[in-house]
Amino acid sequence: RQFTSIDDWIAAFQAQWTHMYDVVLRGFNIGELTQAQVYSQPFVSALTADCIQKGMDVHEGGCRYSQTLGDIQNKVYADIPDALVAIDELVYKQRLYSVDELIAVCASNFAGESAEQVRLRMQRAPKFGNDLGAPEKVYRVLNDFVASISRSRKGFLGFAKRDTRVG
16 A cells, blocks of 8 residues: 555565565475475486486486476466556556555455456556556566576475576
């Protein structure tokens, strides 16, 4: 409610993403350690690049491309930028609604005629993939941030090496 621009929303997203990534990564690393200790996969390891040459199981780091927290590391779907751009458009640019009003209609699951009008206006806001600029810019900022967090954190088998930046 204290945010004054879309930049505040982006900074909040980044702070929450960093926190949740680190929480999930700790659990992921514990799971990988457990797999390495009790769950060998000789057949999968025999079919995976470099495991035979290194004499190591896929869960011990034998594979060429180490397993990382792939499901969370690069998942800035278009709905996140779409939502942020809709907030920016309706609250900060057009000044049609306050943040409190948006929170209230979302909390009511858009029940009622006036809430339905808000939902329709949010649907008409610029969307990622329509080459309108703003959603793509927000997507790139968030995606590059998420990729940088992934590359900066050490997983069970080391640091992620791949570059997941967009454009």
